[in-house]
Amino acid sequence: MPDPVGRVEFTAPARALLSRLIEQHGPVMFHQSGGCCDGSAPMCYPRGEFRVGASDVLLGHPADTPFWMSADQYEYWRHTHLTVDVVPGRGSGFSLEAPEGVRFLIRSRLLTDEELAVLEAQPPPTGADLPH
Known part of the structure; x- marks a missing residue:
């Protein structure tokens, strides 16, 4: 069965860093705000x-x-489609990876027509739809 x-x-590499951060801090979550292109930095916080609020969209639960x-x-x-990667450099002071000497980074590609049709048939919930 396909994914x-x-x-x-x-x-x-991002999964490996994520595992280390979870070991250190417990469950985490990501939030992406601002930035209009590849290279935008998602922020990693203790869950x-x-x-999150009504103006936030849950994209999924990768890992x-x-x-x-x-x-x-x-x-x-x-x-x-967004791919979270990790690169050397200083992350944001508020994101958990900042002290590690690396930062999370977004890489993107256009969704195919088929992927988009599947995803748009099930709109993602907003922060208003889920308990905080």
Whole structure:
């Protein structure tokens, strides 16, 4: 059976870093806000320390980790598949990977017509749809 269509995934290096961060901090979540292109930095927080709201869109649970995006940002990126990667450099001071000397980074590609049809048949929930 083929993998289900998703909007976001992690590269192997990003999954390895994610595992280390979960060991150190417990369950985490991601939120993507701002940025209009490849290279935008998703923010990684301990789960429950960043409050999502009605203006946020849940893109999925890659690696069992909730990945949220602001609704305004989602309007720009709704036709893209996002890949979370990790690169050397200084991350944001608020994102958990900042002390590691690396940062998470978004790479994107357009969704195929078939992927988009599957995803748009099931609109993602907003922060208003889920308990906080």
